[in-house]
Amino acid sequence: ATLLPSTRVLLKRREVAEVERELQSQRQEFQQRMQRLAQRRQQLARRQEQHRDAVLRFESFLKAVAARRERALRREDEERARAAAERAEAARLQRELEQLQQHRERLARRLRSLRPFGDYLRDVLARMGQFQDVPAMLVHFGVLMGVRAALAREAEAEQELLAQGRAQLQRHRQDISTQLLGTRNELARLHARLEAARQEVLHWESCWTHIQSTAIQKTLLLGEIKLAVLNLFQQTTAQLRIPTDTAQDTKAQLDMV
Template identity: 40%
Template sequence: MTTERCAGRLLGNGGGAHASGSSLQAALALLWEILEKLNTIPSMASAWEERIRAAFQDKLQLMDIPPREDAFLPSACVLLEKQRELAQVEQALAAKKEEFQIKMEDIQERRRELEGKERQLKQAILKFDKFLKENDAKRSRALRKAGQEQRQATQRGAETERLRGEIAQLLTAREKLQKRLAAHKIFPDYLQKVLEKTDQFQDIPELLARFQALLSTQAALAQRELVAREAVEEARARLEQYREESGNQILQQNNRVAELQAQMDHVQTKVLELESNWFRIQNTAAHKTLELGQIKLAALNLFQMVAKYKKVPTGVPLDDTDAQLDAVQLCIVDLIDILANFRKSEPTRVSQPDPRTASQSEASIQHPG
């Protein structure tokens, strides 16, 4: 916007000079390019814009002409005046451009210096960071080393105490061994005396070897005895197991015998009951047989009585009671018929027999006894 205002002022001051329009446009284009470059540096664009605007205002104030002067000046003078003003503006722009170039070079130099200082500062920061890291690493290594040394010192102290304890134990064991050696010193003397008294052994090692052989034999015999005892104990255990199993079997057999005895008692009781029933049945059968014999004897007596008074078949067997009763029944029926015919032939004054008495007589004749 500031550039447009400056261009408007320049065009307003040179409105009547159409011949110098191209030069003025070139100057404005150059000014626009400078301002565009200045806009790339925001911190300096506003300052340069103000300074250029102030310079143009100063030039325009120097070129103030009375309003009516243009009417009296010829066009050639006006053109020369505008060209002179344009030359002055171009000189001012060149001076400003040169000043701008100098300022830009100073700025670039300062920027390079700042970039160099920034690189130096970054390098210093990196070196300091590296120094801090190395210092931390050294400190960590020192702490780890100190901890390791402290642990090693503790372990060495514990190892020292352990070794001291072992040394004390070894010294105690050595004293005990020395005492045992002093106490057993009499045995070599005794063995030497034994060698002197016997011709069986040449030296003490041979005697000790013989003693070791005897000890081995004793150990073997003891082992055999132990095996034999174990076998005896095993056989005894088997015997106890067999006795227990036999006792269990005997107990089971006794229980079975008791059950069978109970069953036999029950069967005997049942047999006694059946025998009692059999005797009762036999007695009843004998009584019935006696009654049957009496009945048969009565029937035989009736048959014989009937046979005496009336001719009946004599070929009836004595043991055929049914045939005998049939013969007696026929005889009785005949007698009843005869009695009925006799009663019919009697006079009417003779009273009639009671039918019930006659029927009872017939029944007694048909079923005697």
């Protein structure tokens, strides 16, 4: 049968209403699911936060335990080091005590060995009668020993000054001896130079005498030659009857002859 348009519209509206109701139901269910999911997320976030807090508290606890353990170990090491130091100090004090006891025993033995000297000093004090007690007498003798030591130091200083003076005098003598030796050497060298100069003067005087003698001999020989040439020239001019005033020097006379 054919439905009327109005009936179809009603049917469509009914279908649309059913679809809308179903969609609304699905929306509500989806919203409920989203709410439950959001609640679960919140719960999960709270659980994660709680877990994170628990982890942080546990880590803090572990750190605190480690710090306490480290402090305990440090205190134990310090106590051990302190105990070792105390044992070492006790051992050192024990050694010092033993050394002091040994020193005390040595002093006691020395005191016993010096007791006769004490008796001797008291005997000397009684015999001298100048001092009130032994310490005063020892002070007096100490002063005397100090004066003696000072005099000894002064004497030693004077001896040292004397030795320095002797050494300086010896050096001065050596310097003078060295200077005299140098002067003597210089005089010997100058004397040798003077003697050499004298020998050279004698040599040149001998040479000069020889030169003068040779010059005189040559002058005499030249005079004799001139005289012989003149005689020969005069004889020649006399024989040849040549005037004698034609040649005045010896060379011209010799040429004419």
